Amino acid sequence: MAAVAARTRVNCFLLIMRTTPATVLRFRTPRDGRKRAGTFASVRRRHWRTSWRGGAGYDNGQRGVRHRPNRRTTTANTRVGVGVGWPGSMSGGHWWVGGGISGSGVGVVIFGGSGWEWPVGILFLGWEWVFVAVGGRRVVVVTGASQGIGAAVVAGYRKLGWGVVANSRTIGVSDDPGVVTVAGDIAEVGTARAVIDAAVGEFGRVDTVVNNAGVFLAKPFTEYTAADYAAVMGVNVAGFFGVTQLAVERMLAQGGGHIVNVTTTLVEHALSAVPSVLASLSKGGLQAAAKSLAIEYAGRGIRVNAVSPGVIQTPMHSAETHAALAGLHPVGRIGRVEDVVDGVLFLENAPFVTGEILHIDGGQSAGH
Numbered sequence: 001m002a003a004v005a006a007r008t009r010v011n012c013f014l015l016i017m018r019t020t021p022a023t024v025l026r027f028r029t030p031r032d033g034r035k036r037a038g039t040f041a042s043v044r045r046r047h048w049r050t051s052w053r054g055g056a057g058y059d060n061g062q063r064g065v066r067h068r069p070n071r072r073t074t075t076a077n078t079r080v081g082v083g084v085g086w087p088g089s090m091s092g093g094h095w096w097v098g099g100g101i102s103g104s105g106v107g108v109v110i111f112g113g114s115g116w117e118w119p120v121g122i123l124f125l126g127w128e129w130v131f132v133a134v135g136g137r138r139v140v141v142v143t144g145a146s147q148g149i150g151a152a153v154v155a156g157y158r159k160l161g162w163g164v165v166a167n168s169r170t171i172g173v174s175d176d177p178g179v180v181t182v183a184g185d186i187a188e189v190g191t192a193r194a195v196i197d198a199a200v201g202e203f204g205r206v207d208t209v210v211n212n213a214g215v216f217l218a219k220p221f222t223e224y225t226a227a228d229y230a231a232v233m234g235v236n237v238a239g240f241f242g243v244t245q246l247a248v249e250r251m252l253a254q255g256g257g258h259i260v261n262v263t264t265t266l267v268e269h270a271l272s273a274v275p276s277v278l279a280s281l282s283k284g285g286l287q288a289a290a291k292s293l294a295i296e297y298a299g300r301g302i303r304v305n306a307v308s309p310g311v312i313q314t315p316m317h318s319a320e321t322h323a324a325l326a327g328l329h330p331v332g333r334i335g336r337v338e339d340v341v342d343g344v345l346f347l348e349n350a351p352f353v354t355g356e357i358l359h360i361d362g363g364q365s366a367g368h
Contacts, residue, residue, distance in 0.1 A: 002184030002194035137178075139163040139203040141195055143186045143243060144213030146171040148314035149262065152337035153210050154179065156345055163203040167195050168213070186213045187234035192242030196250060208258040209247045210344060211240045211286065216264075218276045229278065236282035240289070248293075248302060256301025259293065260344055261286040263308045265361040271328070287357050294355030303354035307343045310335055310361030329362030 140157045144150040145166035154164050164179045171181045180202045184191035199206045215235045217228050244259055251257030263283040266276055287306050294304040311325045312335040326333045343360045347353060359365045 002182050002188075002191040137161055137163045137203065138207040139165065139199055139205050140208040140210060141165045141167070141199055141206060141243065141247065142210045142212060143167045143195070143239060144262075145181075149309070149312060149337050149340050150210075150212040152341045153212060153344055156341040157208075160345070162207075163199075165195055165199040165202070167191070185235070186239035186243060189242050192239070192246055195243055196246040200250065205254055206247050206250045206257060207254075208260065208348060209244060210260045210262065211244060212262045213239050214262065214283070216276065216279055218274050218279075220275050221277050224278060232278040232282055236279075237285055240286055244293075248297070251302050252297075252300060257303075258348060259290070259302070259304040260347055261290050261304075261306040262340070263287050263306050263357070265308050265310045265359060265365045267308065269361075269365045290357065291355045298354055303347075303351070305347045305354060305356045305358065307340060307347070308357050308359045308361065308365065309340050309343075310359075310364040312337060312340060329364050330366070330368060331362035333362065335360060335362060 140162050142150055142153050142157070142164060145154050145164075146168035150166070150168065154166050157164055158176065158178055162178075165182060166174065166179055167182045167184065167186055169183065169185055171183050174181050180198050182191070182195045182198050184194060186192060186195070196206060213235050215232045217224070217232060219228070240261065247257065247259070263286050264279055266274065267280050267284040267287055270276075270280065287308070290304045290306040293302075297304065310329055313322065314337060322334055329335070339360050343358050347356065347358060
């Protein structure tokens with residue numbers, strides 16, 4: 001059963017008020033010299049034209065008649081203030097309710113919408129227009145996030161200011177208010193749903209999923225058991241499938257997103273010293289899926305890529321093995337988690353790249 005670390009989130013935003021000191025606009029018609037009054041509601045359907053001195057005029061369709069507002073009643077100034085908002089949901093969309101103060105006005109604002117990265121709300125308060133710009137953030141889901149590559153990917157996205165939903169079997173509550181943790185086995189459908197629900201519930205969206213969770217068992221082929229097969233395929237394949245399918249549904253509603261699968265260079269460069277057919281079977285499937293999904297959703301704003309690391313210095317490899325493992329890479333060293341993070345973030349910031357398998361293996365896949 002997945003466990004979501006609960007927290008109360010508050011979002012700050014900027015209020016920009018464009019104020020007008022009069023409750024009505026008075027217009028003078030050149031033809032008859034009479035003044036005509038109209039409220040914002042009565043003139044908003046007209047065709048507005050901006051005058052040189054900052055007033056606004058409109059044409060009501062009468063030949064030779066140009067209405068201009070009395071400039072004394074349209075003198076405007078801009079005031080800036082701050083506000084605080086609380087998240088909520090309505091009809092499947094993510095909304096914020098906020099209150100703020102700006103010079104002469106205090107207001108309550110309801111704004112947002114499903115899939116808005118930078119929600120903007122407009123409130124007609126008294127005789128002031130209030131524009132609300134929300135300090136929104138993009139959101140990434142990272143599986144296998146408690147240590148090694150996954151933990152480093154979380155840190156990398158946080159440095160960019162992203163909100164993060166981090167998952168692993170035993171992950172604890174984070175002290176970082178920008179990180180929501182969901183403990184559970186990603187191979188289980190319920191955990192995958194809890195992860196995506198946490199992203200939408202806490203942040204309102206899912207922009208990227210990094211499928212990093214994985215199980216690696218190196219054995220001769222004939223020594224694998226049914227339990228080994230179930231464990232590897234459950235996390236590596238079923239875990240990818242469940243969380244990615246739910247994320248893609250959300251991304252389609254938002255208008256786009258990005259999927260990154262973490263695979264292994266062993267898929268394309270097998271080593272007799274490291275027999276690992278289940279890694280090739282499962283992670284190779286993720287590479288093929290990345291290309292397939294990249295083409296399926298290329299025209300709908302969703303990119304799908306993969307990073308294919310060589311041997312990376314993580315808790316999986318003890319220090320005494322590093323020298324021997326370094327010999328597997330033409331560059332003469334094993335990789336660092338930062339190398340993989342750099343590759344993931346490169347793909348994140350490369351909007352014209354999709355269907356790519358990025359090798360981060362010190363030349364291992366190229367040959368020896």
